[in-house]
Amino acid sequence: MEFALTPRLAELKERAASLTGKIMPYEDACENDNGLSPEAHAAIREEVLAHGLQAVNMPVEWGGAGLSVLEQVVVQDELGKLTNALWDAVWRPANCLRACTPEQRERYLVPDILGNRRDAVAITEEHAGSDPSRITTTATRDGDGYVINGEKWFVTVGDVADFLIVLAYVRPDDQPTMFLVDKDTPGISVKRTPRYTHTFVYEHPEFVFEDVRVGPEAVLGRIGEGYDLTRDWFTEERLMIAARTIGAAERALRLAVDWAKEREQGGDLLINRQMIQAYIADSVTEIATNRAFTHQVAWEFDQGGDRKTLHAKAATAKLAASEASNRIVDRCLQIFGGRGYMRENAVERLWRELRVDRIWEGTSEVQRLVIANETAKRGLDDLLSFTTG
Ligand SMILES: Cc1cc2nc3c(=O)[nH]c(=O)nc-3n(C[C@H](O)[C@H](O)[C@H](O)COP(=O)(O)OP(=O)(O)OC[C@H]3O[C@@H](n4cnc5c(N)ncnc54)[C@H](O)[C@@H]3O)c2cc1C
Structure with a gap:
């Protein structure tokens, strides 16, 4: 077992962090104006292309960044720190578009990959x-x-x-x-x-x-293949949601810890209060464990394991990470007190924004159904073990 980021993953993480840093200044305008101007969108598009992070899920020969699932998770973990869903301005065409015919690819997918269509x-x-x-x-x-x-x-x-x-x-x-x-x-x-x-x-x-x-x-694809293409889209997308919510939770926690270190009430800093320390400790625990599991499952995707097992494992990652991240941003907001409830505070925005991650691409209840059905049909062995590679 090897848990170190390879030089390639470390470089990607740094590149994604750099792109995140370029996009972050647009958050306030997006919040205040409920969206961005065409000029802002154009500037972000240029940054995405300059960072080589367009269509990370699509092959290089079609113009995408051609990243493995694990590499995509590393990128999404960084982009998830952005509020106002600005991570979605770093376009990733729907995975089901891989089923395009050569003609459809030229007409839809290739321009989509290059950011000319959406x-x-x-x-x-x-x-x-x-x-x-x-x-x-x-x-x-x-x-x-x-x-x-x-x-x-x-x-x-x-x-x-x-x-x-x-x-x-x-x-x-x-x-x-x-x-x-x-x-x-x-x-x-x-x-x-x-x-x-x-x-x-x-x-x-x-x-x-x-x-x-x-x-x-x-x-x-083919007539009658609609559900298969839908399922295909969900499986990887759920892992990306897990990764983004973990990145979001990390940003919230970093902001809350910084605040707790400077905010003094009742004669001491918040960081020295045991109840606040418990919030921080629980949040560190949930971020660390969910990040590790999400990376594990992404790696297993790249090893090409059984699709049904991976489907259930991606559901496990999405369920665990999105639920935990919602708890974390709620605690972080609480650490900020009234300031945590202001829209100008990124923690407040993350608290609102992460709620949908328990609903879309399959609700938390649906993830539980996927996991339980897999358990009933094929047992617990694959769900609970590491792949043997
Ligand atoms: C902001 C946002 C963006 C979205 N974007 C897209 C998009 O781009 N494209 C798209 O096609 N869809 C999109 N969706 C739709 C999203 O995927 C659905 O909202 C989601 O699948 C849940 O469906 P529903 O809202 O109809 O809730 P319902 O299916 O009606 O569920 C309501 C509640 O019942 C629970 N429930 C349902 N079935 C069961 C069951 N069998 N057992 C136990 N509990 C159950 C659910 O978990 C939920 O808590 C988006 C949704 C939102 C909110």
């Missing part, structure tokens, strides 16, 4: 959240193409994306299928753009699809 994933609907099989969006055959009808909710980046990856049932036999749909295709409209707890650099609009005509070339 995708948004549209799976969730009003009556289909944790259970995507309940979607009612349909794609009806029309000549050699399809006509899509339905509604999609919570489409992250839907405001700036110029194409959507849409899950629909292909009629008549309701085969779940992903479609690549240009956002300016006639029949697509934004129904609502709700405000959420967090201030996110992008929006999460709701879309209506009314007789949206697409050609056969819009099908991503």
Whole structure:
């Protein structure tokens, strides 16, 4: 077993920290204005490219940074320190786009990788959240193409994306299928753009699809393969969420510790108060253990283990890290007292922003179902042991 960061990982971590430092000054503007100006987005894009951290999940030959899963985790851990979800300005095309045909790759994926196009994933609907099989969006055959009808909710980046990856049932036999749909295709409209707890650099609009005509070339992967592509996306994305929430918790803890060292009340510094020390100790413990496990599972991904085991292990990492990070930012806010409740305090923003990590890409309850189902079907051995490599 080897736990040291290799020179390559250490360099990547430093590079990601440098990019994080370049983006961090935009946080206040993003919070105050609920988003960033086109100039700010352009400047961030240049920094992402200059740091070579565009599309870290995509191969170098297509223009991506071509990082392994462990390398991506190291990068996301740093980027997670950013508030206002500015980590999402460091674009990572949806993993399912790896299923593109060569023509789709040229039209969608390569420009997406280079930051010239942007995708948004549209799976969730009003009556289909944790259970995507309940979607009612349909794609009806029309000549050699399809006509899509339905509604999609919570489409992250839907405001700036110029194409959507849409899950629909292909009629008549309701085969779940992903479609690549240009956002300016006639029949697509934004129904609502709700405000959420967090201030996110992008929006999460709701879309209506009314007789949206697409050609056969819009099908991503094969007809009926929609759930498989969705699952593929979730598995790695859950590990990235685990990594980002750990980075976020570390930032909050560092700020809270600095504060506790300078804030004196009742004749002593907060850092000398045992109740505050307990908050700090619990937070250190949760960050250290979750970081270690998330790195372990990422490494196991790169060894190419069994997909079902990895799926359950990624669920374990997401569940543990996102729940722990929510506890940590809550403690850190408490250490700041009233100042912790001010939006100008990064800890306050992290406290609001980390809440969604217990909901999206599968709620905490869904992660528990994944872990418990795997336990019931195949036992505990693989879930509890290290891979033998
Ligand atoms: C800010 C934000 C951004 C998002 N971005 C996207 C996006 O880009 N694309 C996209 O497609 N979706 C997106 N989502 C949707 C997200 O994935 C869903 O919200 C999530 O899957 C939960 O679905 P739901 O909200 O419908 O809750 P529900 O599925 O209705 O669940 C409600 C509650 O019931 C629990 N529950 C559900 N089923 C079970 C069960 N079997 N056993 C026990 N408990 C259960 C849940 O855990 C939850 O606590 C986003 C959501 C948010 C909030």
